[in-house]
Amino acid sequence: MPSTTPKPTRRSQPERSAATREALVTAARPLFAAHGFANVGTEAIVAAAAVTRGAMYHQFADKTALFAAVLETVEAGVAEQLVERVTAAGVTEPVAAMRLAARAWLDACAEPDVRRIVLVDGPSVLGWARWRALCQRYVFRLVHDLLAAAMDSGRVPRQPVVPLTHLLLGASDEAALYVAESPDPDAARTEMTAALDHLINGLTVPPPAE
Amino acid sequence: MPSTTPKPTRRSQPERSAATREALVTAARPLFAAHGFANVGTEAIVAAAAVTRGAMYHQFADKTALFAAVLETVEAGVAEQLVERVTAAGVTEPVAAMRLAARAWLDACAEPDVRRIVLVDGPSVLGWARWRALCQRYVFRLVHDLLAAAMDSGRVPRQPVVPLTHLLLGASDEAALYVAESPDPDAARTEMTAALDHLINGLTVPPPAE
DNA sequence: TAAGATACAGACAGCCTGTATGTAAATCAA
DNA sequence: TTGATTTACATACAGGCTGTCTGTATCTTA
Known part of the structure; x- marks a missing residue:
């Protein structure tokens, strides 16, 4: 032995x-x-x-490379969480899936790892371009595909998917930090969920003629 | 002499x-x-x-304090630019003013100072809370007041203003970085402007009953 | 004008990163 | 199996950078 x-x-x-x-x-x-x-x-x-x-x-190669490896595992874990939550709920309609994913994202960011490593330090340490490229393969792709599916199904008017994905991710990142750093995170989460739903719902109808 | x-x-x-x-x-x-x-x-x-x-x-007190002072001047300059652009256009309607402010923001972020100092390094160096508190007095307040005015005038359905302001700012920050770091910034700016208009227009109508 | 406060100058200690040199373990060739 | 080579690791070293500390000049005030 x-x-x-x-x-x-x-x-x-x-x-x-x-x-x-x-x-x-x-x-x-x-x-x-x-x-x-x-x-x-x-x-x-x-x-x-x-x-x-x-x-x-x-x-x-250096401390930054180690950080990138850490960031990637964190990001991969979050993406997995999101996919799991959405599939577990058995939701197939893309817009509903996006709302669900947004909630899961806020919950994932309750953990300080995601906030500090991914959202706060990530862009500064790696530079925005490298940071975005790393996340591109995980959460970004998820939202992108959901949006594309929503357009295919007609729930969201056809338009360039990539810029809109960036907007939604930017809003979600800020939302997560707002909730987590709030003195009353539970109340903030409720507020933010409503605001995010509002934002997503706004996309689901064609804009009114000006 | x-x-x-x-x-x-x-x-x-x-x-x-x-x-x-x-x-x-x-x-x-x-x-x-x-x-x-x-x-x-x-x-x-x-x-x-x-x-x-x-x-x-x-x-x-330390290098960080100097950075905070620099950040504040940059942020103040941007806020001044936005106000100037909106007032110069003589736009009084809040929603139109927001669309205009979004364009001015994208242009302001063409300068690397704003991107690197405010958007990328700011949260990491100062921490998100201090960073947000600093910007609160400038661009944040601007968007907040425009949104509130839009609700007063009935163009945007009544709802909590602060969370929605955060969402719009988060989306705008990401938009600015996307445009600036794009291989073709002019095309990206056009794309992003359309996407931002889309997002803002979506807010101006009550969401459809689900 | 003398005493105290404020603004600045320069030296010093401590920490931290990245590299360079040396050693052990594993793979490969014969 | 054995010798050669590559891979993985250990440790000492050099350089840079931050923040502090002590001393000096300038300004303020009584």
């Missing part, structure tokens, strides 16, 4: 890499979320991950 | 303070805009302002 930790039991190189990378990402996430990217030293991260700085700088 | 610079000509203390503060803010603004808060050292700032680090740390 081999011992648990003292004997490394001959791991392959890919296994070693994956293990340290995951340890670093897992350890860095709560630190970044709690103190912000700039206020967390690499020493604190590697200590929490039980790894040395040498290992970290071997696996990641 | 006294010499120009070598003789300080006995300035009062408030004058000295104001002069160095303004020199620092003026010098720091383009540096922060071009390289981002984290990538600009205080040495570079004081060199550009022809001042020493001692003077800077006497006038500002």
Whole structure:
């Protein structure tokens, strides 16, 4: 019977890499979320991950690259949450799905990880373009596809999908921060849900002739 | 006839303070805009302002406080631009004024100062709450008052104004970044203007009964 | 004019990032 | 299996940057 930790039991190189990378990402996430990217030293991260700085700088080009990896896992988790909530409700109508996704998004952002890492520090650390490109593959795509489906079904008048997706995401991000930072988050959530529904409903009818 | 610079000509203390503060803010603004808060050292700032680090740390508690001062001047300038554009057009109807303000906002964000300092670095450096509180007194108030006026005039159905203001600002911020970072900003601006009009028009009619 | 407050100058300590050099483990070739 | 090579990791080091501290000049006030 081999011992648990003292004997490394001959791991392959890919296994070693994956293990340290995951340890670093897992350890860095709560630190970044709690103190912000700039206020967390690499020493604190590697200590929490039980790894040395040498290992970290071997696996990641720099501190920013590690942050990007953390951001991606956070974003992927949120996207998964949203999909799960929408599919669990068995909603197929795109506009209703969007309203549901908006609620799920507000709830996901109750966790400080999403707010600080994705919304606050993300654009500043990675630059807006890289940040948006990273989120593009997750939540952005989700909303984009829902909007496109809504247009296909005629619930939303045909128009360019990408700019509208950006607008909705921008509004949702601000909404999440407003709710989370509010002195009374529950009341703020109710308020914001109504406002978001209002915004979405406004899209579902053709604008009145001016 | 006294010499120009070598003789300080006995300035009062408030004058000295104001002069160095303004020199620092003026010098720091383009540096922060071009390289981002984290990538600009205080040495570079004081060199550009022809001042020493001692003077800077006497006038500002830390680098963050200087950044806040810069952010405030940028934000104030943008708010002034918006007001000017709307009043110059002689538009009194609140909804039309909002559409106009949105265009002016996109144009203001063509300048990288606004994007990098206000939109990208602002929330990260100051924290979202402090950032929002700073902008509250400028552009936020503007949009808030326009929305309230639109409700008073009946063009927008009565509802809580503050959450809706947040949504519109969040959408506008994202819109500005999308346009500015687009490979074809002119086309993006046209796209985004249409999308923003769409969003605003959607608010002006009561949502259809579901 | 003397005493105190305010504005500034320059040096110093501490922290933190990224790199460079050295070592152990794993993969590959023969 | 063994020797060579690549990959993963450890540690020491250099450079930069922030904030503080002590000392000096300028201004204000009694």
